Every structure is written in structure tokens, then in C-alpha cells.
Amino acid sequence: MLTIEDLSFKFHRQSVFAHAQMQLLTPGVFGLVAPNGSGKSTLLNLIAGLLRPQSGTITIDGQPNTTRQVFKQVAYLQDNRVLYPYLTGRAHLDFVAATHHLDQAHVAAVAEQLKASAFLDRRVRKYSLGMKQRLLMVMALVTDAPLILLDEPLNGLDPTCLRLVHEAILAQASQGKTVLVSSHNLPELSRVTQDIWFLHDQQLQHEVVSSEQAAATRYAELYEAVE
Amino acid sequence: MTVLRFEWRRLWASRLAWGLALTLVLLCGAVFGLTTVRQAQLRHTMQAALTARQKGLAVQTAMWRELPPTVRDPAMQAAAQLQTQLTRQQRALRQRNNRAFLQARIRQAELELSPVPVALREVVGIGNLKAVVPAATQTQLRQDRACLQQGLGIEQSGSATRAPNFVVDWLTLLATPLASTIAVLLVISAWGFPQLSPQHDWMQLNLPNRWGWPVTHWLAVMGLWLLLLGLSLGVAMGLALGLGQPLIGGTAGWLTHAPGEVAPLLQLVSELGRSLVTFGCGAALMMGLVAFGAHWRRG
Structure with a gap:
């Protein structure tokens, strides 16, 4: 579904990726782990075509990640700054539904699945962090894109919401979609996947961690030892 | 159409349109008051x-x-x-x-x-x-x-408060490069800054064409300016019809004019067009600069 080859990217002359490789060939949930500021969001932005690499190729379903290809194949949950505070959640969803030609009943069902229907008619500025995360999740999941990029979707969620989001992520994988979840919250990430891509030393390393403990150990080896 | 509808929804919800409309109405009132003083002078x-x-x-x-x-x-x-x-x-x-x-x-x-x-x-x-x-x-x-x-009354441009003269003077003022620049800065800075924020990314991700949003945004901005021009025209007309006085007396017509002068109606259409062109070019330039700034910020 997603192939990254020889990716190099510098941001303001600082190298973030140097000839990095990544392949997500089968559907499922994959974690993307690194400390804050290491380039997780940058990688997702590169995949979504919001940033252009200095070299290397990114293909989605065998095609370059052009604007049109990303529009058709990718759903991307970004951080909550993408929301317009003076608009309601429903206004955001209406826009996504209209541009992707989605059925309103389908949108309503996804919103209900994430228990977001109750607050959709309120302005976003009145939302709690958890509400914003759930709205973003609904906005990402309604499009039915085969590749789903989730940037820190577990932030700011209470235990009930965490369970709902976990279920939603796993449901997407069971529908044959590929979900790439960035997070530095290893215990929560471990609940949805054991396939982890660690971003380390400007490279992407794939590892299968058997447990939350194993993931934490590996995280410590990679990042805390350096510090 | 979807994007245009969304832009309008965003415009109303952000209350920018109301703020600009109120500003223009107050400004029109102030200019009318000033013109009345100048007429007496x-x-x-x-x-x-x-x-x-x-x-x-x-x-x-x-x-x-x-x-x-x-x-x-x-x-x-x-x-x-x-x-x-x-x-x-x-x-x-x-x-x-x-x-x-x-x-x-x-x-x-x-x-x-x-x-x-x-x-x-x-x-x-x-x-x-x-x-x-x-x-x-x-x-x-x-x-x-x-x-x-x-039977036409004597009037002097800039000091006339009757409808045909004042409305043309008001539109001429709005069409000046300075007024257009201020309007563009107000509209783009208050409404265009999402281009510099992650909201721009979200819009781009939800559109199949990367030019879709900027072009529609420009169209929406132009539509807003046209509406505001219409509103201020109405306010200027209302003030002039209700409170306007001749310099000395006589009539003032939209189509009648002295030799060597242009009929107020034609001047009105001409100034309206000039304002739209000046504002449209300014808005396009400003949006281009904002887009360039956003591109540069991304490294």
C-alpha cells in the first residue's frame, strides 16, 4: 500500500531523513514511534504530499503521492489546529462529505460509532481536547480511504474515548485498510499494534514487539541511551 | 461549488463580514458628515x-x-x-x-x-x-x-451630498489604490491567514486539485467585496437621499450632466469596475505573497 524509497528530507538545513526506506505491503495497524520533535509528523506530511522530499520516492498503491492520489487513497488525522474554532463540527464534516461525495447516513454512522454526534452542532472552540480528537477521527474515517495516517490520535482522550478510538482503529484494519499511527504513548499504542516503525538516526526501522514491556525496552535502547 | 459554499459558511461564522460591513457603514457615515461640512465651507x-x-x-x-x-x-x-x-x-x-x-x-x-x-x-x-x-x-x-x-444644480465633486454626486464620490474613494490596499489587507489578514496554518493543509488534503482552494478563496473574497460595495452603495444612497442637500438648488440626475462631464450613472459603473479590478488584483497579489510565505516557512 505504501512504499518509501531512498527518502531524504531536510528542514531548514537540518536533516530529518537520510535515504530512509519503508514499506507497508499488507493491511493492518502500524505504529510510528519516536520522541517528540524527531520527525513523526514530518514523515506523515511527506506521505500526504504536504511536504516535498529533497530526494526519494513515495508511492501509494503503486502510484506517486500526487494531490489527486492522496485525495483518493489517504485519510489523514492531523493535530487539532486544523479545525476552525468558529465552525461547528458538523460544518467540518459536511465539507469532507461534500468533497468526497459521501452519504450523510454513512457520516452519521461513523460519528455515532465514536460517540461524536452529541456535540457536532457546537462550535469547535467549545470542545474539550477529547472532543476535538474524536471529531478529527470521524473526519479521517468517513472518507473510507485505504491508507489512514493518524498523527497522535490518542492524545487527550479519557479511558472511555481511548477504548472507542482503539476499537475504531482495529475495525479499520479488519476492513482491509492500512493504518499508520504515530505516537509516543507506547502503552496505548501497544493495545492496537505490535508492528512498530521506529524513527531513529534519520532512518526508519521496522520491528515487531511482543509486548508493551518489550516496546518500552526497545524505546529506551534507541532513544534514552543516546540522551 | 462545495468549496465556495464552505468558504461562505466560514465567512459568516467568523463574523468577519459583519465586522467589515459595520466598518464600511460607519466610514460611509463619517465621510457623509465630512462632506456636509465641506459643502458648507x-x-x-x-x-x-x-x-x-x-x-x-x-x-x-x-x-x-x-x-x-x-x-x-x-x-x-x-x-x-x-x-x-x-x-x-x-x-x-x-x-x-x-x-x-x-x-x-x-x-x-x-x-x-x-x-x-x-x-x-x-x-x-x-x-x-x-x-x-x-x-x-x-x-x-x-x-x-x-x-x-x-435645471441642474451646481455641485462640486468632493463637496456634494446629493445622491448622484455623493454616491459617485464615495465609490471613487473606495476605488482608490489606498482604500483598496487597506480593504485587501483587512480581508486577507482576517480571512486568509489559514493559508499559513495547518488548516490550509486540511483544505488541500480534502480537495483533488491543489488550485481548487486558492482560486475559490479568491472568488469568495471578490464576492465579499462586491457585497460590501453593494451594501456601502446602499448606505451612501440612503444617507444622500435622506439627508443630502444641494449646494445651492436645482436638480441632480443620474443621466443628466453638463457638457464635458460624464453622467453620474456611467461614472458609478466605471468606479464600480475600477474598484473590483483594483481590489481583485490586490487580493491576488496578497494571496500569492501569503502562499509564498507559507511555502517558504515549510522550508
Whole structure:
């Protein structure tokens, strides 16, 4: 579904990726782990075509990640700054539904699945962090894109919401979609996947961690030892 | 259409449109008030000019006593006639009698253009008598005659509060590069900053064409400006119809105009077009700069 080859990217002359490789060939949930500021969001932005690499190729379903290809194949949950505070959640969803030609009943069902229907008619500025995360999740999941990029979707969620989001992520994988979840919250990430891509030393390393403990150990080896 | 609808929804929800509309209404009211003051000042200036002219003429005629009777007598006679016309103009101005004012001014111009004062001017030297430029006098004479014939009131651009004149003046003001620049800065800074934020990314991700949003955004901005122009036009019209006063009197029409001038309706259409073009180019330039800034910020 997603192939990254020889990716190099510098941001303001600082190298973030140097000839990095990544392949997500089968559907499922994959974690993307690194400390804050290491380039997780940058990688997702590169995949979504919001940033252009200095070299290397990114293909989605065998095609370059052009604007049109990303529009058709990718759903991307970004951080909550993408929301317009003076608009309601429903206004955001209406826009996504209209541009992707989605059925309103389908949108309503996804919103209900994430228990977001109750607050959709309120302005976003009145939302709690958890509400914003759930709205973003609904906005990402309604499009039915085969590749789903989730940037820190577990932030700011209470235990009930965490369970709902976990279920939603796993449901997407069971529908044959590929979900790439960035997070530095290893215990929560471990609940949805054991396939982890660690971003380390400007490279992407794939590892299968058997447990939350194993993931934490590996995280410590990679990042805390350096510090 | 989807994007345009969303942009409008965003516009109303952000209350920017209301803020701009209120600003324009207040500004229009302030300009109308200022124009009313300028109109009163203009009337005062006209009175003062006529008085000064009368005094100057009296001083000059006193000096002509030394001249030979063949030059002096017809000159004194013409000066007396000029004084009469100046007095009539002053009276007409006070009584707001446009017709009488025009008649007196036309007669004054005819006297000034007649051979006697010209010969006299050669005798006494330019500067003592009004520095009449015959071509300008003849132009004004033509205009005054046309105004008299059509019953049109005398007005001066920038100091007129009646509907056709004030509305055109107001639109001319809005179409100036300075006003357009301020409007563009207000609209783009308040409504266009999402281009510099992650909201821009979200819009781009949800559109199949990368030009879709900027182009639609520009169209929406233009639509907003057109609406605001329409609103301010309505407010200017309402104020002028309700409170506007003629400088002296007479009528003011949308299609009637003096020779050498353009009908107010045509001026209105022309200024409206000029404002849209100036604003549209400014908005496109500003949006381009914002987009460039966003691109640069991403490294």
C-alpha cells in the first residue's frame, strides 16, 4: 500500500531523513514511534504530499503521492489546529462529505460509532481536547480511504474515548485498510499494534514487539541511551 | 461549488463580514458628515470670493478716474454691471436660488468676455482685474448655460451630498489604490491567514486539485467585496437621499450632466469596475505573497 524509497528530507538545513526506506505491503495497524520533535509528523506530511522530499520516492498503491492520489487513497488525522474554532463540527464534516461525495447516513454512522454526534452542532472552540480528537477521527474515517495516517490520535482522550478510538482503529484494519499511527504513548499504542516503525538516526526501522514491556525496552535502547 | 459554499459558511461564522460591513457603514457615515461640512465651507468660500471680487472691483474703479473718458466711461459702465451680477450671485447663494445664481454668473461671464473689459485689462495690466482665462470662462459659460437649460444644480465633486454626486464620490474613494490596499489587507489578514496554518493543509488534503482552494478563496473574497460595495452603495444612497442637500438648488440626475462631464450613472459603473479590478488584483497579489510565505516557512 505504501512504499518509501531512498527518502531524504531536510528542514531548514537540518536533516530529518537520510535515504530512509519503508514499506507497508499488507493491511493492518502500524505504529510510528519516536520522541517528540524527531520527525513523526514530518514523515506523515511527506506521505500526504504536504511536504516535498529533497530526494526519494513515495508511492501509494503503486502510484506517486500526487494531490489527486492522496485525495483518493489517504485519510489523514492531523493535530487539532486544523479545525476552525468558529465552525461547528458538523460544518467540518459536511465539507469532507461534500468533497468526497459521501452519504450523510454513512457520516452519521461513523460519528455515532465514536460517540461524536452529541456535540457536532457546537462550535469547535467549545470542545474539550477529547472532543476535538474524536471529531478529527470521524473526519479521517468517513472518507473510507485505504491508507489512514493518524498523527497522535490518542492524545487527550479519557479511558472511555481511548477504548472507542482503539476499537475504531482495529475495525479499520479488519476492513482491509492500512493504518499508520504515530505516537509516543507506547502503552496505548501497544493495545492496537505490535508492528512498530521506529524513527531513529534519520532512518526508519521496522520491528515487531511482543509486548508493551518489550516496546518500552526497545524505546529506551534507541532513544534514552543516546540522551 | 462545495468549496465556495464552505468558504461562505466560514465567512459568516467568523463574523468577519459583519465586522467589515459595520466598518464600511460607519466610514460611509463619517465621510457623509465630512462632506456636509465641506459643502458648507464651499458655500462660505463662494460668498467670500464674491465679496472679495466686489471689493477689488471697487478699488480698481476708483483708480480709473484718471483715465481718458473714452476708455473710462465704458469701463465704469461695465464694472457697474459686473458689480450688479456679483451682488445678484451673493443674494441667490443666500436664498439658495440656483436659477438666479446661474443667470447672474452667465451674465458676469458674458461681461468679462465682452471687448471692453479686455481692452481695459490691457490698460490697467493683468492682476488688478480678475485674471480671467477666456477659454476657462467660456467652458464654464457653456456648462452654466446647459445647467440652466436643464435645471441642474451646481455641485462640486468632493463637496456634494446629493445622491448622484455623493454616491459617485464615495465609490471613487473606495476605488482608490489606498482604500483598496487597506480593504485587501483587512480581508486577507482576517480571512486568509489559514493559508499559513495547518488548516490550509486540511483544505488541500480534502480537495483533488491543489488550485481548487486558492482560486475559490479568491472568488469568495471578490464576492465579499462586491457585497460590501453593494451594501456601502446602499448606505451612501440612503444617507444622500435622506439627508443630502444641494449646494445651492436645482436638480441632480443620474443621466443628466453638463457638457464635458460624464453622467453620474456611467461614472458609478466605471468606479464600480475600477474598484473590483483594483481590489481583485490586490487580493491576488496578497494571496500569492501569503502562499509564498507559507511555502517558504515549510522550508
